[in-house]
Amino acid sequence: MLTSTPSGARPSNGSPGQESLIDSLVRANRAYADAFRDPGMDARPVLGVAVVACMDARIDLHAALGLELGDCHTIRNAGGVVTDDTIRSLTISQRALKTRSVVLIHHTGCGLQTLTEEFRYELEREVGQRPAWAVESFRDVDQDVRQSMRRVRTSPFLAHTDDVRGFVFDVASGLLREISDLD
Numbered sequence: 001m002l003t004s005t006p007s008g009a010r011p012s013n014g015s016p017g018q019e020s021l022i023d024s025l026v027r028a029n030r031a032y033a034d035a036f037r038d039p040g041m042d043a044r045p046v047l048g049v050a051v052v053a054c055m056d057a058r059i060d061l062h063a064a065l066g067l068e069l070g071d072c073h074t075i076r077n078a079g080g081v082v083t084d085d086t087i088r089s090l091t092i093s094q095r096a097l098k099t100r101s102v103v104l105i106h107h108t109g110c111g112l113q114t115l116t117e118e119f120r121y122e123l124e125r126e127v128g129q130r131p132a133w134a135v136e137s138f139r140d141v142d143q144d145v146r147q148s149m150r151r152v153r154t155s156p157f158l159a160h161t162d163d164v165r166g167f168v169f170d171v172a173s174g175l176l177r178e179i180s181d182l183d
Helices: 021-035 061-065 084-095 118-127 141-154
Strands: 049-054 072-077 101-107 164-169 176-179
Touching: 049 061, 049 084, 061 072, 072 084, 084 141, 101 141, 141 164, 141 176
Parallel strands: 049 072, 049 101, 101 164
Antiparallel strands: 164 176
């Protein structure tokens, strides 16, 4: 874990004479590597599960699900939505690395609920090029979990679509709430 400066603030972004945030991450890695012991495992997850979740920093997936290093593949993106790139990762996870189950986790208070596709046009005005990707914003988190479950279950590239379940993680309580795909 990163250490805070005496005032409790995080490391700077590289002001002259101060360690940058990235420098502090590299320093933390050296301390980690000093105590690291190769666990002798390969890239196949022990539990045969892939977890797709939002990148939100408030969600510690391994702790929330009781997982250990090597138990699962973790695929994270803004919103935890199932995009073409998510399908790419899941396909590799299943076909090359033998996972069978897919857990989808969205969460309460997601930032994608406050964005719209207008975000892409704002970027185009700012940088002169509209991104090729969709924002994948949503208003109803439960409905977006259902959409993500449908995308996984209907993908022709995935070998295993029978054990796919979706949840909403409550960032205030830490509890998962399962979403039925029948609603």
